[in-house]
Amino acid sequence: MDEIQIASILKSSELFPIPQGVKLSYGTAGFRGDAKLLESTVYRVGILSALRSLKLGSATVGLMITASHNKVSDNGIKVSDPSGFMLSQEWEPFADQIANASSPEELVSLIRKFMEKEEIAIGENNKGAEVWLGRDTRPSGESLLRAGEIGVGSILGSVAIDIGILTTPQLHWMVRAKNKGLKATENDYFENLSTSFRCLIDLIPSSGNDKLEISKLLVDGANGVGGQKIEELRGSLSNLDVEIRNTGRDGGVLNEGVGADFVQKEKVLPVGFGFKDVGMRCASLDGDADRLVYFYIPSDSSEKVELLDGDKILSLFALFIKEQLNALEDDEERKQSRLGVVQTAYANGASTDYLKHLGLDVVFAKTGVKHLHEKAAEFDIGIYFEANGHGTILFSESFLSWLVSKQKDLTAKGQGGSEEHKAVSRLMAVSNLINQAVGDALSGVLLVEVILQHLGWSIEKWNELYKDLPSRQIKVEVPDRTAVVTTSEETEALRPMGIQDAINSEIKKYSRGRAFIRPSGTEDVVRVYAEASTQEDADSLANSVAQLVKSFLGSS
Numbered sequence: 001m002d003e004i005q006i007a008s009i010l011k012s013s014e015l016f017p018i019p020q021g022v023k024l025s026y027g028t029a030g031f032r033g034d035a036k037l038l039e040s041t042v043y044r045v046g047i048l049s050a051l052r053s054l055k056l057g058s059a060t061v062g063l064m065i066t067a068s069h070n071k072v073s074d075n076g077i078k079v080s081d082p083s084g085f086m087l088s089q090e091w092e093p094f095a096d097q098i099a100n101a102s103s104p105e106e107l108v109s110l111i112r113k114f115m116e117k118e119e120i121a122i123g124e125n126n127k128g129a130e131v132w133l134g135r136d137t138r139p140s141g142e143s144l145l146r147a148g149e150i151g152v153g154s155i156l157g158s159v160a161i162d163i164g165i166l167t168t169p170q171l172h173w174m175v176r177a178k179n180k181g182l183k184a185t186e187n188d189y190f191e192n193l194s195t196s197f198r199c200l201i202d203l204i205p206s207s208g209n210d211k212l213e214i215s216k217l218l219v220d221g222a223n224g225v226g227g228q229k230i231e232e233l234r235g236s237l238s239n240l241d242v243e244i245r246n247t248g249r250d251g252g253v254l255n256e257g258v259g260a261d262f263v264q265k266e267k268v269l270p271v272g273f274g275f276k277d278v279g280m281r282c283a284s285l286d287g288d289a290d291r292l293v294y295f296y297i298p299s300d301s302s303e304k305v306e307l308l309d310g311d312k313i314l315s316l317f318a319l320f321i322k323e324q325l326n327a328l329e330d331d332e333e334r335k336q337s338r339l340g341v342v343q344t345a346y347a348n349g350a351s352t353d354y355l356k357h358l359g360l361d362v363v364f365a366k367t368g369v370k371h372l373h374e375k376a377a378e379f380d381i382g383i384y385f386e387a388n389g390h391g392t393i394l395f396s397e398s399f400l401s402w403l404v405s406k407q408k409d410l411t412a413k414g415q416g417g418s419e420e421h422k423a424v425s426r427l428m429a430v431s432n433l434i435n436q437a438v439g440d441a442l443s444g445v446l447l448v449e450v451i452l453q454h455l456g457w458s459i460e461k462w463n464e465l466y467k468d469l470p471s472r473q474i475k476v477e478v479p480d481r482t483a484v485v486t487t488s489e490e491t492e493a494l495r496p497m498g499i500q501d502a503i504n505s506e507i508k509k510y511s512r513g514r515a516f517i518r519p520s521g522t523e524d525v526v527r528v529y530a531e532a533s534t535q536e537d538a539d540s541l542a543n544s545v546a547q548l549v550k551s552f553l554g555s556s
């Protein structure tokens with residue numbers, strides 16, 4: 001790193017002094033916290049993303065300013081690798097180090113060491129870095145984005161491009177497309193969704209179409225960016241009647257009493273929905289539209305909703321994909337294609353039983369989509385979902401090329417109209433529709449909708465795939481959540497010593513009891529999850545485990 005470069009970082013970092021007494025960690029999904037304290041973090045992640053681009057031959061890297069389902073006064077930042085996936089976990093320690101560097105000099109020294117270790121050069125012979133920056137609708141987003149731009153710009157020769165207000169998955173999709181040399185604008189994203197949706201609609205068997213009159217879908221946009229983007233997309237979609245509420249334009253506050261996180265955790269109606277909507281098919285997105293859950297109001301006697309969470313969306317997708325694979329009649333090898341599903345410890349036990357019953361390979365990963373994504377990528381078709389509604393379907397490159405050649409073969413043999421050809425075409429359309437980079441509520445909604453139309457199913461019928469075991473989640477505020485250390489699958493606590501034995505004794509008291517604790521990676525809390533055969537038991541088990549957490553760790 002030469003003197004001019006050092007001077008550039010020293011000068012710009014003076015603009016963003018680090019707040020006192022804040023310890024930042026890249027966490028489950030990037031840095032998050034009170035927006036007022038984040039400028040220096042975003043500036044520094046701007047530097048990191050420029051270095052990441054240089055490391056990967058000046059490929060485009062994405063920077064997304066969002067705190068997803070957190071309250072509106074929070075914000076956050078996450079990095080999209082050139083592949084469109086999350087930032088490589090190998091770089092997270094560096095992200096932590098520079099975010100916490102206490103002075104401009106320390107920052108420079110950390111960057112210098114890291115560049116040496118990673119053999120990153122900034123110089124005339126290299127092309128500069130390119131970083132695309134997006135943000136959600138939070139009011140703090142604009143000034144944070146400027147801080148990110150200044151961070152990128154402090155690495156000489158780098159270009160920062162402001163892509164504007166986007167959903168997180170849109171930015172990931174655009175970055176992935178750009179680096180694959182494909183059309184990568186927001187319009188291209190919309191066009192890709194509407195074309196592949198249309199294709200799947202056209203492939204619906206006519207008997208499926210007759211069974212169900214297409215009823216209106218109600219969408220809760222969490223007062224965030226997702227509802228606004230569906231509004232933009234709606235014009236180019238036929239066969240989908242959708243009404244969008246909580247777009248954020250009608251005075252509602254982001255994530256307050258609305259959105260996928262609220263509906264999934266509280267299992268009650270979001271603001272803007274009422275008894276007039278009994279029986280309607282409803283979907284809820286989160287603040288940055290990478291999560292999706294469905295729900296309906298079963299009767300007009302309570303606020304409670306019937307929730308169709310990420311597990312149920314995963315089950316619907318798995319069923320549909322399996323049906324298509326089964327139709328590949330004459331190809332034993334590909335019929336055996338490895339279709340696998342990935343869940344976390346938060347998956348409802350009944351969903352896991354159901355998926356295993358379907359004959360699927362079910363594997364578990366740690367919380368956080370980066371962990372699920374990695375495992376799903378090991379299959380020909382890997383479907384992953386967190387119970388909270390974040391997930392997608394990954395198709396391996398080799399499976400996709402097989403599909404392409406199979407489609408050609410069948411057409412050449414005059415079997416263009418065969419069931420097998422249709423199944424191949426459906427799988428190809430799904431791979432285009434569903435966001436291969438990250439979970440995406442927009443593409444998720446479209447896939448759910450077209451599968452329901454294909455099967456001729458109502459939301460109630462879909463809900464009957466299996467019955468959720470009653471569950472309860474609680475957040476416990478403690479002085480130091482890092483005092484909880486878990487096993488790699490997060491189902492057992494190794495520390496504090498003795499707490500797991502105490503939890504086990506509680507679990508034993510309940511039929512189908514299951515419970516675990518883990519420190520949140522996005523909030524300053526310890527999370528408690530419990531499941532049992534009745535809601536009262538799940539609540540009571542969760543409460544007693546929460547008490548244990550308080551007595552072992554103290555309450556704050």
Ligand SMILES: CC(=O)N[C@H]1[C@@H](OP(=O)(O)O)O[C@H](CO)[C@@H](O)[C@@H]1O
Binds near residue numbers: 369386519522527
């Ligand atoms: C129980 C739960 O819902 N945890 C969420 C939450 O992580 P925590 O580490 O539990 O705070 O936010 C993550 C990012 O959105 C998401 O991936 C994850 O599933």
Ligand SMILES: [Mg+2]
Binds near residue numbers: 068287
């Ligand atoms: Mg989100």
